[in-house]
Amino acid sequence: MEVKAVARFVRVSPQKVRLVMAQVRGEKVGDALGLLSFAPQKGAKILKKLVDSAVANAQENADLDVDNLYISKIYADEGPTQKRWRPRALGRATKILKRTSHLTVVLDEKS
Helix, strand or coil: CCEEEEEEEECCCHHHHHHHHHHHCCCEHHHHHHHHHHCCCHHHHHHHHHHHHHHHHHHHHCCCCHHHEEEEEEEEEECCCEEEEEECHHHCEEEEEECCEEEEEEEEECC
């Protein structure tokens, strides 16, 4: 049985958080949380909270054994982009794109 957790409108670029996701994809939950605890990236802290939430969902809603859970799917979709302007030389302006992400973690139980 699959259990998932979703975080939407997270202020981190999907490209940056996908690098951290690649490290934990397919790992057991305990190993993934250990990796995310010590990873220096901003996305690692966000993903750790999301995996913790998915584990809590598995315990409370599906009565699954936490020791047998692994990350079956983990992906980042692009959210809306905030557009800002930065003043530059000679009266010009350049666009700044503040990207957001929709993060999804799906846990499954190994039999």
